[in-house]
Amino acid sequence: MISRLLLDWYDANARRLPWRAAPGSNAADPYRVWLSEIMLQQTQVATVIPYFEKFTTRWPTFEAFAAAADADVMTAWAGLGYYARARNLLACAREVTRLGRMPDTEEGLRALPGVGAYTAAAIAAIAFGRRAVVVDANVERVVSRLFAIETPLPASRPQIRAHTDAITPDTRAGDFAQAMMDLGSGICTARAPRCLLCPLRDQCDGFRTGTPELFPYKAKKAPKPQRYGTMFWAERDGHVLLVRRPAKGLLGGMRALPTGPWEAVAPGLEGAPVAADWRLHDHTVAHGFTHFDLQVALAAATIGPHEVLEGEWWPVADLASAGLPTVFAKAANRFGSMRCAS
DNA sequence: AAGCCGGGGAG
DNA sequence: CTCCCAGGCTT
Incomplete structure (x- = not known):
């Protein structure tokens, strides 16, 4: 019926x-x-x-x-x-x-x-x-x-x-x-x-x-914890450093900006991809994941031409084709607007 | 059984 | 802002 x-x-x-x-x-x-x-x-x-x-x-x-x-x-x-x-x-x-x-x-x-x-x-x-x-x-x-x-x-x-x-x-x-x-x-x-x-x-x-x-009745869900992190914008000659995240885990296997740990307290410059004159900006980017909320600070530096780093140097003008997960695309757009403003 | 794993649409 | 969505895998 x-x-x-x-x-x-x-x-x-x-x-x-x-x-x-x-x-x-x-x-x-x-x-x-x-x-x-x-x-x-x-x-x-x-x-x-x-x-x-x-x-x-x-x-x-x-x-x-x-x-x-x-x-x-x-x-x-x-x-x-x-x-x-x-x-x-x-x-x-x-x-x-x-x-x-x-x-x-x-x-x-x-x-x-x-x-x-x-x-x-x-x-x-x-x-x-x-x-x-x-x-x-x-x-x-x-x-x-x-x-x-x-x-x-x-x-x-x-x-x-x-x-x-x-x-x-x-x-x-x-x-x-x-x-x-x-x-x-x-x-x-x-x-x-x-x-x-x-x-x-x-x-x-x-x-x-x-x-x-x-209907349907549902059990209540626990509130999401807040985490803090830093993303690193390493620039050289119109290119920015991208890395490949580990195959498993959060955003596994995806191209990304280098990032330090994501924890309950802001990690500052911990986990930077290279020692450099990092400038930690005031602006932050907020993003919600399934089981925690993230607020990332943005750190930028210019890297010398002879420094050898793990990752890819990607043309800043072509970042849209890099296939970045949304949280990194958000941060990259923020860096882009800061570069134009300065 | 519970935790981990993204992002956007809709109210 | 909160809740939800053509779920699956791991522990």
Whole structure:
């Protein structure tokens, strides 16, 4: 009943998205579905679309992507966040190349790098037409409201999964999953759900409570700690020194400005890439990460022509092409405006 | 089970 | 400003 109502609504109201086939069609390209699903992990559709277009234009097929250079992929991914996804993307493409084709079962997909329970179910259903129980944040919210689940997340996940399984149809499971996502994105929204437009309103226990926006209940989260750091602008002859961050950990594998430690107290000039006449500026740059807030001071110096340093000397005028994560791009822009002002 | 891992959109 | 988002990996 619920799936019928939802699929009818989807056939008339599906969003047109670059990685989607027409509703009811089985023409979805597994490469494009896989790439979109990885990009969409914890990332909104509007943010993903330009990256998806850029990637599929440059690497139109699985074979083309598997042959890409690591540095090119990391640079193209810059700004999208969660950089382990980009590293896993390449590892996954190379694993699939070794296998000869992409697995078409949940179990086979689940074994690939960067593919967890959600993504395996989504690809199996959307790209390969299999029945799979697809549970993402949209489904968690929609199902929590449909059944007025009072257990707070994440403890309610087993109930949510069981309910989702019970309403997932045997055919068109991929369209059903995407319909749940469209419903969660446009109607059953986190803040102010548009229940008057909802095709499932008459089936919804949460609507009957009168306060569907209270679902899903969630455990409170701890406040984020504040950290302080310093970034170093080492300039020589119109070029600035960039380094490659360690492969694992925060912003792993990405090109970056040299930086000292990020700690609870301002580290000053600790961790400078070279001894020099560093000028510590008054201006700071603020940036929020998932589990801490950062405030970085900016230190600048001119480096002599014979000093040999680890890293790349990048043309200051071409910094936009360096593929810097956002926190470094912010700082670089700040340095740029200070240079113009002086 | 809990912590780590980005960034931007929306209210 | 706060909350949230087509989650996965590690410990």
